[in-house]
Amino acid sequence: MEATETKMIPIYIMGKRYEVPEGLTIMKAMEYAGYQYIRGCGCRGGICGACGTIYRKPGDYKIYSALACQTAAEPDMYLTQLPFFPANHVPSNYAELEGVPEDIYKLYPELFRCVACNACSKICPMDVPVMDVIAYIKRGDIEKAAFEAFDCIQCGLCTSRCFAEAPQFHIMQLARRIYGGKLAPKAKHNAEAAQAVREGKFDAMLNQLMSMSTEEIKKEYIEREIEPETAGDDWKPKDAKWLIEEFLR
Amino acid sequence: MKLSYLPGCTLKTKAQDLDLSTVAAMEALDVELEELPRWNCCGTVFSFADDDLMHQIAPVRNLIRAQEQGGDKLVTVCSFCFNTLKRASLLVKENSDKLDTLNTFMDEEEDYTGNINVVHLLEVLRDEVGWDQIEGKVQNPLKDLKVAAYYGCTLHRPKEAAIEPPNKLEALNDLITALGATPVDFPDMTTCCGSYQAVANPEIVINRTREILSSAKESGAEMIAVSCPLCECNLRENQKELGELRMPIIYFTQLLALALGVDPHLHQCEKNPADARSFLESKGLLAACTAAE
Ligand code: SF4
Ligand code: SF4
Numbered sequence: 452m453e454a455t456e457t458k459m460i461p462i463y464i465m466g467k468r469y470e471v472p473e474g475l476t477i478m479k480a481m482e483y484a485g486y487q488y489i490r491g492c493g494c495r496g497g498i499c500g501a502c503g504t505i506y507r508k509p510g511d512y513k514i515y516s517a518l519a520c521q522t523a524a525e526p527d528m529y530l531t532q533l534p535f536f537p538a539n540h541v542p543s544n545y546a547e548l549e550g551v552p553e554d555i556y557k558l559y560p561e562l563f564r565c566v567a568c569n570a571c572s573k574i575c576p577m578d579v580p581v582m583d584v585i586a587y588i589k590r591g592d593i594e595k596a597a598f599e600a601f602d603c604i605q606c607g608l609c610t611s612r613c614f615a616e617a618p619q620f621h622i623m624q625l626a627r628r629i630y631g632g633k634l635a636p637k638a639k640h641n642a643e644a645a646q647a648v649r650e651g652k653f654d655a656m657l658n659q660l661m662s663m664s665t666e667e668i669k670k671e672y673i674e675r676e677i678e679p680e681t682a683g684d685d686w687k688p689k690d691a692k693w694l695i696e697e698f699l700r
Numbered sequence: 701m702k703l704s705y706l707p708g709c710t711l712k713t714k715a716q717d718l719d720l721s722t723v724a725a726m727e728a729l730d731v732e733l734e735e736l737p738r739w740n741c742c743g744t745v746f747s748f749a750d751d752d753l754m755h756q757i758a759p760v761r762n763l764i765r766a767q768e769q770g771g772d773k774l775v776t777v778c779s780f781c782f783n784t785l786k787r788a789s790l791l792v793k794e795n796s797d798k799l800d801t802l803n804t805f806m807d808e809e810e811d812y813t814g815n816i817n818v819v820h821l822l823e824v825l826r827d828e829v830g831w832d833q834i835e836g837k838v839q840n841p842l843k844d845l846k847v848a849a850y851y852g853c854t855l856h857r858p859k860e861a862a863i864e865p866p867n868k869l870e871a872l873n874d875l876i877t878a879l880g881a882t883p884v885d886f887p888d889m890t891t892c893c894g895s896y897q898a899v900a901n902p903e904i905v906i907n908r909t910r911e912i913l914s915s916a917k918e919s920g921a922e923m924i925a926v927s928c929p930l931c932e933c934n935l936r937e938n939q940k941e942l943g944e945l946r947m948p949i950i951y952f953t954q955l956l957a958l959a960l961g962v963d964p965h966l967h968q969c970e971k972n973p974a975d976a977r978s979f980l981e982s983k984g985l986l987a988a989c990t991a992a993e
């Protein structure tokens with residue numbers, strides 16, 4: 452195969468020009484340019500929030516954001532990484548929280564300084580409607596806030612832009628925690644399954660597994676029935692005796 | 701009839717009785733209040749500084765949401781939301797340069813065209829429904845009930861943003877009449893309750909409460925109807941020490957809902973303190989909602 456020449460594009464990292472191969476993510480482009488990550492990089496999979504990046508394009512007044520590990524470098528991007536932004540995090544004793552909006556108001560009264568500028572939602576690389584979430588919290592709708600803020604990966608970019616100096620991502624995380632632990636209906640089947648474990652319903656199954664030799668376990672593993680990629684919600688293995696619902700019957 | 705509606709943060713937290721009674725009563729009058737899908741806090745207090753456009757963003761963004769919903773009106777019932785939104789709407793209507801600045805800043809939104817009329821629920825009742833219509837739909841006339849109409853500050857001040865000329869306090873009186881009760885005029889109908897001084901200078905609010913309650917009582921009122929959650933809270937909370945002057949405080953929308961005979965859980969009288977409930981009970985108005993407390 453004939454080697455095609457890789458096209459090089461110029462990008463500006465913290466103001467300095469570099470030529471990097473086209474098609475790289477911002478993260479790889481920075482590594483290509485010689486930067487070595489100590490901070491500002493974690494999962495490389497778009498989920499840890501370590502690689503928040505701010506950039507501008509020539510001739511465009513807007514500020515853009517990206518996750519460096521997820522976004523391809525474009526020609527003439529002016530970028531800098533903002534892996535951390537200081538944000539007021541107020542510790543709280545979860546057991547003492549009452550599951551009411553006032554829990555959040557007491558810990559983060561600054562959220563009432565929000566002027567609805569929307570700079571937070573505009574910068575969010577995960578498209579969290581941050582301004583709306585803060586509005587839901589102001590009006591006491593923790594459930595709606597928790598759902599709308601679900602995609603937040605705590606990169607902190609919203610907080611870097613906040614006119615009200617509010618640490619939105621800590622506030623939203625508190626809302627999610629309050630919702631998850633104190634407001635969301637408890638899953639009944641979980642309690643039933645835990646009870647079954649306590650009653651020893653699964654002991655025989657575990658004992659059987661533990662009495663098997665490594666060879667036998669390997670064989671079982673290799674021959675296991677795998678759920679097809681196209682399986683629907685109602686898919687069940689042919690041998691259903693290991694399913695929890697079978698055990699609980 | 702369908703109208704865009706912004707309840708406001710307090711109506712979703714401390715003053716749910718105001719929100720629920722409003723929506724239920726309007727439904728009984730065939731007016732559907734369509735809550736804006738994404739609204740913000742109105743900003744609470746209108747910003748006076750001429751060049752402080754930052755604090756006009758929140759109210760104007762709400763006007764854009766109303767514009768997106770397709771109507772030409774935005775209804776509120778909280779007096780504070782009304783005042784803030786109304787004044788912001790007038791500010792940008794009269795100052796196209798300020799509107800331009802705000803539209804340019806909110807580049808992620810469609811431009812606000814300046815055409816949303818912010819109206820208080822009392823205006824909707826007066827202008828869109830009509831007192832006669834309301835009277836015709838009353839199921840439980842509020843007979844033998846002497847109600848002081850307390851407008852507070854923000855429905856009539858400043859005059860550009862008032863629901864009616866400030867020297868003509870009629871809307872709430874007319875509503876009370878349409879519901880079969882007797883409106884009571886008293887000298888302090890628009891005296892400020894002390895508002896946010898409740899936080900820093902509570903004695904101001906206690907004194908104002910004493911003044912308002914005693915003048916209402918001297919004028920022969922048995923209860924006070926309000927539209928503002930902060931007036932309601934101040935007058936209710938601060939009367940506890942006032943002995944003889946004590947008097948039930950109720951949202952006018954609760955009276956409306958009661959008279960229209962909506963589901964007791966929706967007129968929300970169960971949320972009123974026990975003395976207010978037993979008063980309404982003694983007037984034979986609460987048959988269905990005495991269970992709570
Ligand atoms: S909400 Fe804020 S912290 Fe969360 S992902 Fe978006 S910008 Fe990052
Ligand atoms: S950046 Fe801050 S002030 Fe602006 S909308 Fe978001 S939370 Fe509110």
Ligand code: FES
Pocket residue numbers: 491492493494495496497498499500501502518519520521
């Ligand atoms: S490195 Fe984790 S999100 Fe980019």
